[in-house]
Amino acid sequence: MIGRPLSALKQRAAVEAGQTTPARLLAKAGEAIAALDGELKAFVALAPDASVAAAARAEGPLAGIALGVKDIYDTADMPTQYGSTLYRGHRPAADASLVAMARAKGAAILGKTATTEFASIDPAETVNPHDVARTPGGSSSGSAAAVAAGLVAGAFGTQTAGSIVRPAAFCGVAGYKPSFRLLPTIGVKCFSWSLDTAGLFAASVADVAFLAAAITGRELAVAPLADASGLRIGLYRSALDARLEPEMAAAREEAGRLLESAGASLVDVEEPEALSAALAAQPDVQDFEAAHALFHERMVGEAQLKPGVAAILRRGATITPQAYDAARSLARRGRKAATALFGDLDALLLPSAFGVAPLGLASTGDAAMSRVWTLAGTPGVNVPGFAASNGMPLGLSIVTRFGRDREALLVADLLERLAARR
Amino acid sequence: MIGRPLSALKQRAAVEAGQTTPARLLAKAGEAIAALDGELKAFVALAPDASVAAAARAEGPLAGIALGVKDIYDTADMPTQYGSTLYRGHRPAADASLVAMARAKGAAILGKTATTEFASIDPAETVNPHDVARTPGGSSSGSAAAVAAGLVAGAFGTQTAGSIVRPAAFCGVAGYKPSFRLLPTIGVKCFSWSLDTAGLFAASVADVAFLAAAITGRELAVAPLADASGLRIGLYRSALDARLEPEMAAAREEAGRLLESAGASLVDVEEPEALSAALAAQPDVQDFEAAHALFHERMVGEAQLKPGVAAILRRGATITPQAYDAARSLARRGRKAATALFGDLDALLLPSAFGVAPLGLASTGDAAMSRVWTLAGTPGVNVPGFAASNGMPLGLSIVTRFGRDREALLVADLLERLAARR
Numbered sequence: 060m061i062g063r064p065l066s067a068l069k070q071r072a073a074v075e076a077g078q079t080t081p082a083r084l085l086a087k088a089g090e091a092i093a094a095l096d097g098e099l100k101a102f103v104a105l106a107p108d109a110s111v112a113a114a115a116r117a118e119g120p121l122a123g124i125a126l127g128v129k130d131i132y133d134t135a136d137m138p139t140q141y142g143s144t145l146y147r148g149h150r151p152a153a154d155a156s157l158v159a160m161a162r163a164k165g166a167a168i169l170g171k172t173a174t175t176e177f178a179s180i181d182p183a184e185t186v187n188p189h190d191v192a193r194t195p196g197g198s199s200s201g202s203a204a205a206v207a208a209g210l211v212a213g214a215f216g217t218q219t220a221g222s223i224v225r226p227a228a229f230c231g232v233a234g235y236k237p238s239f240r241l242l243p244t245i246g247v248k249c250f251s252w253s254l255d256t257a258g259l260f261a262a263s264v265a266d267v268a269f270l271a272a273a274i275t276g277r278e279l280a281v282a283p284l285a286d287a288s289g290l291r292i293g294l295y296r297s298a299l300d301a302r303l304e305p306e307m308a309a310a311r312e313e314a315g316r317l318l319e320s321a322g323a324s325l326v327d328v329e330e331p332e333a334l335s336a337a338l339a340a341q342p343d344v345q346d347f348e349a350a351h352a353l354f355h356e357r358m359v360g361e362a363q364l365k366p367g368v369a370a371i372l373r374r375g376a377t378i379t380p381q382a383y384d385a386a387r388s389l390a391r392r393g394r395k396a397a398t399a400l401f402g403d404l405d406a407l408l409l410p411s412a413f414g415v416a417p418l419g420l421a422s423t424g425d426a427a428m429s430r431v432w433t434l435a436g437t438p439g440v441n442v443p444g445f446a447a448s449n450g451m452p453l454g455l456s457i458v459t460r461f462g463r464d465r466e467a468l469l470v471a472d473l474l475e476r477l478a479a480r481r
Numbered sequence: 482m483i484g485r486p487l488s489a490l491k492q493r494a495a496v497e498a499g500q501t502t503p504a505r506l507l508a509k510a511g512e513a514i515a516a517l518d519g520e521l522k523a524f525v526a527l528a529p530d531a532s533v534a535a536a537a538r539a540e541g542p543l544a545g546i547a548l549g550v551k552d553i554y555d556t557a558d559m560p561t562q563y564g565s566t567l568y569r570g571h572r573p574a575a576d577a578s579l580v581a582m583a584r585a586k587g588a589a590i591l592g593k594t595a596t597t598e599f600a601s602i603d604p605a606e607t608v609n610p611h612d613v614a615r616t617p618g619g620s621s622s623g624s625a626a627a628v629a630a631g632l633v634a635g636a637f638g639t640q641t642a643g644s645i646v647r648p649a650a651f652c653g654v655a656g657y658k659p660s661f662r663l664l665p666t667i668g669v670k671c672f673s674w675s676l677d678t679a680g681l682f683a684a685s686v687a688d689v690a691f692l693a694a695a696i697t698g699r700e701l702a703v704a705p706l707a708d709a710s711g712l713r714i715g716l717y718r719s720a721l722d723a724r725l726e727p728e729m730a731a732a733r734e735e736a737g738r739l740l741e742s743a744g745a746s747l748v749d750v751e752e753p754e755a756l757s758a759a760l761a762a763q764p765d766v767q768d769f770e771a772a773h774a775l776f777h778e779r780m781v782g783e784a785q786l787k788p789g790v791a792a793i794l795r796r797g798a799t800i801t802p803q804a805y806d807a808a809r810s811l812a813r814r815g816r817k818a819a820t821a822l823f824g825d826l827d828a829l830l831l832p833s834a835f836g837v838a839p840l841g842l843a844s845t846g847d848a849a850m851s852r853v854w855t856l857a858g859t860p861g862v863n864v865p866g867f868a869a870s871n872g873m874p875l876g877l878s879i880v881t882r883f884g885r886d887r888e889a890l891l892v893a894d895l896l897e898r899l900a901a902r903r
Contacts, residue, residue, distance in 0.1 A: 135777070152571050159776040243674065245774045249667045277802045352667045354581040355557070380699045384884070462806070 155246025228454020337393020577668025594623025650876020759815020
């Protein structure tokens with residue numbers, strides 16, 4: 060294991076209690092990056108000294124909190140290369156909205172984290188801190204790994220299919236994919252404008268809720284649930300379950316039992332037909348939009364693109380507007396079906412991935428378990444604290460109705476605490 | 482009058498018939514800009530010679546078609562300054578998607594057109610080609626004026642409230658605001674992510690449909706309607722009608738009679754309560770999003786902003802997430818009410834503005850007539866060809882159900898032809 064996660068909430072409490080200072084916290088984060096990132100390869104650029112010094116003097120609820128930022132978010136004080144040789148040395152004129160919002164609350168942006176090219180599927184160099192022979196997941200590879208190794212207390216990522224929930228699961232940290240557009244994506248390189256969703260990583264669910272609340276001013280981090288009484292939780296079953304690793308299937312059942320023993324009623328929920336259809340339509344939505352979002356890059360530099368993203372863009376360019384419209388229509392129906400699913404349910408419980416982080420660095424793993432929920436725009440939280448017999452993390456997801464982000468974070472936080480108490 | 486509009490369709494036909502060449506068309510456009518733009522002030526940057534030379538050799542359906550691009554669209558070969566001193570000399574790394582898409586079809590991007598700062602309300606320097614003492618409208622001021630004066634055959638604009646339809650009306654050209662997100666906004670500076678809509682200006686409705694079809698590959702420019710038989714057209718009435726200039730009210734009635742005499746049935750349509758409520762909520766959606774989209778700019782350069790946009794951003798920063806969510810919820814209900822409105826109607830007919838372009842350059846005029854339709858995401862087309870007794874253009878709008886862009890263009894084209902035949 061490379062490093063271990065650091066709690067943003069505990070850091071905040073220590074600053075408030077006068078036990079440490081923002082400057083000391085940032086110095087320690089810098090030391091951890093210097094010591095560990097040579098092996099982890101989570102960062103692709105580090106903040107200039109002047110930015111760190113300014114952040115050490117900053118005030119606000121996030122003073123002293125070190126953040127990593129996926130390198131598809133623009134930063135005015137650091138290169139922003141989108142994981143692509145097409146943007147070598149590129150330096151944006153402005154910070155992405157979320158970067159500016161975090162700085163305004165006192166946070167220190169310590170560096171840019173590794174991303175697959177344009178947040179697509181070709182792996183970055185980052186390794187999994189739990190086992191350097193395994194992928195950290197992607198596309199937010201560096202953000203998940205940096206938080207898991209404690210190089211930073213939090214990190215920004217994005218999810219178009221499964222790029223927050225999956226790396227959070229593989230690296231054993233909390234990953235929060237908010238309701239679509241709850242966090243602004245302005246200044247974040249676009250892959251698919253109707254799917255790209257900005258989100259956050261932190262050590263625990265309570266930490267990620269604290270960061271999201273501080274950055275947005277939303278009431279996301281309120282009184283934790285004492286127990287699960289009165290909650291109706293759906294155990295979501297779909298055709299994809301056939302591909303679950305046995306230990307992941309068992310972890311889901313165990314998580315269900317933990318919630319049940321805390322007072323929740325469990326209901327088996329079968330995937331509605333409209334959601335299966337939406338999932339099947341997802342690639343046409345994503346790839347058509349990617350081919351248009353990256354039209355300039357296709358025109359000027361297709362030969363320089365990595366093979367995975369190049370193939371997606373080539374396919375996207377063959378999708379007709381009519382086929383795209385039909386896929387969007389299925390996606391809309393899927394969103395309605397997702398809303399209907401929550402008619403008498405508070406939350407769904409489902410695996411964040413098929414199992415532990417796969418061996419090898421040639422793939423970032425499979426986004427299949429998350430893809431339909433990103434399309435649905437529903438909030439989802441990866442809950443850390445479960446593990447396979449080989450010690451690798453197993454991630455479970457709590458998903459709620461669109462707009463019910465606080466509820467997703469509360470149930471996920473409860474499940475994490477129940478798992479810790481076992 | 483400065484110049485007169487040029488038909489993209491006629492230019493295309495002349496190229497196909499061998500009567501001219503793309504190079505000659507572009508040379509003439511360059512001459513027109515050199516001769517007229519000193520007074521018109523539609524352009525803020527012109528394409529480098531190398532770009533024009535490359536475009537003169539380009540192939541495709543838009544070869545020889547000169548376009549202007551609102552200066553909130555990124556261009557890799559020209560400065561992109563968003564109408565703001567904060568971005569003096571700024572040069573993006575990539576073309577906006579629509580710029581790249583138009584170039585790929587052979588179009589020549591001849592320059593960047595004047596915009597209000599960040600496409601907000603502080604006027605640019607452009608004058609109205611019909612009367613230099615009057616505003617061309619905004620925020621797409623330069624695009625509308627450049628097309629009206631025939632400096633280019635088409636131009637890109639954006640509309641967050643009324644920034645395509647209004648300047649098109651004031652300058653007497655066709656303006657097409659598509660269904661929300663039909664045209665990608667990637668690489669276009671964001672003001673409000675749930676409202677900003679990319680669109681086009683051209684001499685006539687048929688011209689703008691031709692350009693949109695060529696750029697997107699959509700079937701938007703198909704066989705024109707022979708008459709209006711079978712069409713049910715709603716004459717939209719709202720509380721805003723009390724502010725219509727008498728000649729605009731008369732133009733609406735005349736347009737209705739023209740469609741009726743061509744076979745349409747006319748129905749009076751009162752504004753549904755849900756749309757009035759959505760209109761009232763619009764500023765909270767727009768201003769909250771603007772304050773977040775331009776968070777970096779507020780942090781680093783608020784003192785440099787022009788007073789109108791500065792006031793909007795200051796107000797936006799005071800809107801709570803709860804108030805924003807409530808406004809979005811009203812907007813969603815408004816969108817549903819707009820869809821319901823088209824249950825038994827093919828299109829709505831309404832004024833594009835309260836009247837002719839107002840005297841003076843201190844304001845770009847009032848966006849009120851368009852604002853709710855941008856919020857609703859419905860396609861809208863400004864139909865040129867009507868005029869007040871002082872010779873200034875009066876614009877009428879055809880609005881259809883979300884996704885029915887072709888129908889909006891077909892009805893607008895018919896109305897334009899009926900008006901020309903009077």
